[in-house]
Amino acid sequence: MTDAPLDPRLHAYRADLADARLRGRVEAQRFTEGSPATLCVGCADLKPMPSAQAGNDSQLLFGERLRVFDRTDGWAWVQNESDGYVGWVRESTLGPLRAAPDHRVAALRTPLLPEPDVKAPPLDLLSFASVLRVTRYSGSYAEIEGGGWIFAAHLAPSDKADSDYIATARRFLGLPYLWGGRSSLGLDCSALVQLALGAAGLVLPRDSDQQETCEASGRQLPPDAQRQRGDLLYWPGHVALALDAERVLHATGGPMLVVEEPFAAIDARVQVERGRGLRCIRRP
Template identity: 50%
Template sequence: MTDTEKLDPRVHPYRDDLAAAYLRGRVNAARFIDGVPCQIRSGFAAMKEEPSFEARQSTELLFGEAFTVLDERDGWAWGQNGTDGYVGWLRVEALEADLTVPTHKVSALRTFVQPEPDLKLPFLDVLSMGARLVVTGDQGEWRQIDGGGWVHARHLAPIALDAPDFVAVAERFAGTPYLWGGRTSIGIDCSGLVQIALLAAGIHCPRDSDQQAAAIGTLVSSDGAGLSFQRGDLVFLPGHVGIMTDAVTILHANAFHMQVLAEPLAAVVARAGDKAINAVKRLV
């Protein structure tokens, strides 16, 4: 007897032919392996549901995030993200097997990796908020990073320094285009916005809105009726989540406006029609 039917495949790496070793005894698979620990070595990498460029993106991984490779096929690697446990396929060229311990993280919405400490040179890569780096040297206001390249010091923060207000972090993404599975300031979805903002504040956060509704904060209302909303409340609708910036305004990445936008919560509820708020969670 196994718990296969109870395990969420989004965060449990198992297939009929292969599974992670830590799932032995919980799932049926022909083979169990430990996998190979790697890190993301491109600005960000699309995780796909299948090993194909045409497959739908399920999420994105950021520079420096951990990823355990369990299988490789035609230039694709199947495995699990160390940050939130998400499982899927990445291009192998986005991965590096030489592991490092990050010293800093990107605190700006995005920053450029320069080949030398000179802002006039063509950039090598683009890093987004939450990317994890190893600083190996400095020159003036520039910081050299492991693997090559330089990042401006104003765009970095020590890895252990948490943002004091996750709502303020999320507000900085206003105007960012909506992107299914996105986790960067180039494109982001509703749960990605919540996750990146909370991670910046040192708060662990799952990837998808249903996972967040189950794991984050304290339930203060099942439908929002009669509730005095507070800044930082997470409001969940079916398949959607947003952050209250005050008693009446919600900030969310949404496919109606196709961007991150703050608007009256009442307008969101009105558009939902027969859909309604199904949970309000409070972190403090």
């Protein structure tokens, strides 16, 4: 066994059950390979326990591939293969594993329609960064594997990266802050960073403390370094994107929105709330 415990947010293990890939690293009564699945609804809450009353740790997006380790009372214990996050999701939101996605949703959100008709009643709403496979086109619409049609201009090929993640993040301005949120209907500070950089082809972990210590977040700089556009700014429990040396963009629980504000204002506020100011700068 390793001396330091594995992060349970990123490794599926409990006293009674664990991911078979962790055999020899953790103790558990039983190990399982798990089974593959895909999220088949627009968005689903990921919780620390199988209860509707439990708070949200994160969210899963349409098309994300999952590994299911346990099912009980209508809930499934899963790991998101996109960012490794582990938690409980309603079993009814899961579908069979599908072919590898070749497109992602590039609009903030888009309706999934039963037919290629703008007047058709939507089946669901798919959020930015949802992934899917296009099977054919009809006029301005794309049919996706599993059924349904999406306005094709709202999609981008999976291998096409957005060149400017700050411009991508700015598209979320005014959207509500949501603890554990990861969709364009509401998201938290680290999800905003994860989604914006993900569209640029940079894969970051889910939570701010994970991002802060991750090499994928870029070169680490001291907190007193000159800030520049695109820097990731980390405080205890919070992250923001630098717009320039003086202003930041972030999802914050203050106004409960994605906003732009002066760096000095947020740094002073966090010092009062958490006892210290900016802790780290990362430059992707």
